[in-house]
Amino acid sequence: xxxxxxxxxxxxxxxxxxxxxxxxxxxxxxxxxxxxxxxxxxxxxxxxxxxxxxxxxxxxxxxxxxxxxxxxxxxxxxxxxxxxxxxxxxxxxxxxxxxxxxxxxxxxxxxxxxxxxxxxxxxxxxxxxxxxxxxxxxxxxxxxxxxxxxxxxxxxxxxxxxxxxxxxxxxxxxxxxxxxxxxxxxxx
Amino acid sequence: xxxxxxxxxxxxxxxxxxxxxxxxxxxxxxxxxxxxxxxxxxxxxxxxxxxxxxxxxxxxxxxxxxxxxxxxxxxxxxxxxxxxxxxxxxxxxxxxxxxxxxxxxxxxxxxxxxxxxxxxxxxxxxxxxxxxxxxxxxxxxxxxxxxxxxxxxxxxxxxxxxxxxxxxxxxxxxxxxxxxxxxxxxxxx
Numbered sequence: 602x603x604x605x606x607x608x609x610x611x612x613x614x615x616x617x618x619x620x621x622x623x624x625x626x627x628x629x630x631x632x633x634x635x636x637x638x639x640x641x642x643x644x645x646x647x648x649x650x651x652x653x654x655x656x657x658x659x660x661x662x663x664x665x666x667x668x669x670x671x672x673x674x675x676x677x678x679x680x681x682x683x684x685x686x687x688x689x690x691x692x693x694x695x696x697x698x699x700x701x702x703x704x705x706x707x708x709x710x711x712x713x714x715x716x717x718x719x720x721x722x723x724x725x726x727x728x729x730x731x732x733x734x735x736x737x738x739x740x741x742x743x744x745x746x747x748x749x750x751x752x753x754x755x756x757x758x759x760x761x762x763x764x765x766x767x768x769x770x771x772x773x774x775x776x777x778x779x780x781x782x783x784x785x786x787x788x789x
Numbered sequence: 790x791x792x793x794x795x796x797x798x799x800x801x802x803x804x805x806x807x808x809x810x811x812x813x814x815x816x817x818x819x820x821x822x823x824x825x826x827x828x829x830x831x832x833x834x835x836x837x838x839x840x841x842x843x844x845x846x847x848x849x850x851x852x853x854x855x856x857x858x859x860x861x862x863x864x865x866x867x868x869x870x871x872x873x874x875x876x877x878x879x880x881x882x883x884x885x886x887x888x889x890x891x892x893x894x895x896x897x898x899x900x901x902x903x904x905x906x907x908x909x910x911x912x913x914x915x916x917x918x919x920x921x922x923x924x925x926x927x928x929x930x931x932x933x934x935x936x937x938x939x940x941x942x943x944x945x946x947x948x949x950x951x952x953x954x955x956x957x958x959x960x961x962x963x964x965x966x967x968x969x970x971x972x973x974x975x976x977x978x
Contacts, residue, residue: 636848662848663876665869669841672834676845679972684845702834707968 614752614779616723622648622782624757625714626656632764634683634712636660638670642689644716648782650687667692668699675709683768686713690737693775697740704773705744711773712764714751722780726750741775752779791926792952793887794819797858799930800885803937804856807978809846812858813839814894815951816887817962820858822955827974831962837866840874840884847879847941854937855879859886860893862900864908874942875916882941884912888948894957912944924948 626649629637637653639661654661664670667688674684693700693715704711719731729735741748747767749759760776767774797816801824804810809828812820817831830846833839843857864870864886874882890903900906909922919939923929923946936945961967 660848662873664841664873666867668835668838669844669867669870669873672838672841673845673848675834676842677849679975680846680849682849698835699838702963703838706963707832707834708965 613725613750614723614756618723618753618780620648620751620753620757620778620780620782622652622784624754625649625751625760625778625782626652626659628757628760629653629685629714629764630658632683632761633768634659634685634764636662636674636677636682636684637687638662638664638673638684639687640664640667640670640689640692642687642692642716642718644689644718644781645687645714645778647784648787649714649778652785653687666695668696671696671699671703671711671713674711675703675707678710678768683764684712685764686711688713689716689718690733690777691718693737694733694740697744700746700773701744705746708771709773710768710771712767712776713773714776714778716778716781720779723752726777726779737777746773746775748775748777750777750779790924790948790950791929793889793947793949794823794952794955795926796929796947796949798823799926800856800933803933808856809850809853810856810858811839811843811846813860813863815957816858816860818955818957819952821961827970830968830971832968833863834963836863837870839863840867840870843882843884844870844874844877844879847882848877851879851881854881854883857882857884859884861886861888861890861906861908862892862895865900865902865906868911871912871915871917871944875912878916878918879942880918880940883937883939883943883945884917884941885945885947888946889951893951909944909946912946917942917944920944920946922946922948
């Protein structure tokens, strides 16, 4: 059957399923996030970043490099101000040392939403033909960083508890965006 | 050329007890030796991240002035942070860089561009509200009050040589105690 977790086809979500950007943004707000710190990512550019940048309820901070976003989020957490880092997986790879030093070794609640550019819809990241996508979850596992795959609308409900948990336990969480979320105006 | 400990002493003598100071590596060790205060934040996690931490504090506490004592090696590691800060335009951030031309915390090796790199020009080009370059202690003492009163983001390149060396205890810098004390001091107001 297409779309179920299957040892045969390694599908983890419907190939033709939907991931609505508006639902993710609603979850981000519901989790108490006030600031989104970003470097643009093609996977999330239309469905998340553009509407977030136009949303008066969220402060949008542009950074030049993803490790800046990790540090900014850490500092904001001292001010009881929740933030979300919205980047591409390449940026996560580039900021591994910041994640290591700030998020992991300092036990900081760094919440990252990471677009898996090029991941095949419905295929588990570790089964991707994209080398960079394939190595993300094993790297996070090696670092002891919790991660969740957000691939379909059904996965979105995990966002709020994941962010709550990160702030409650003061630890990082990576929410991997497995397909481009739909943007306002896209076909339903 | 002024010495780092002399200029830091002069600066901290002008700061109230509730002033938040974010500092990088060698400047951080000088700071905690010369100004023991829980509102010193010295835990950047990695080189290049001190300025972004300071920006986060400035954005999270817009009613409090944030003073950043950056290092030249640390700033070089994330030069884009100049543009990030200028773009965010926090009026409450004053960004000092201690330019001694060396990776002092890493064996004293020279930074790229030692003696030539112009940080103030870079900050001006990035869009800081004002930029300054100071290398003489008397000049620093004459101008620092106006610098501290100016709307940010302000950038101040402090051209200096190492002064008195203070202990570099990385367990203090990276251990949890100093951050817990900082958090408690913030909550206490």
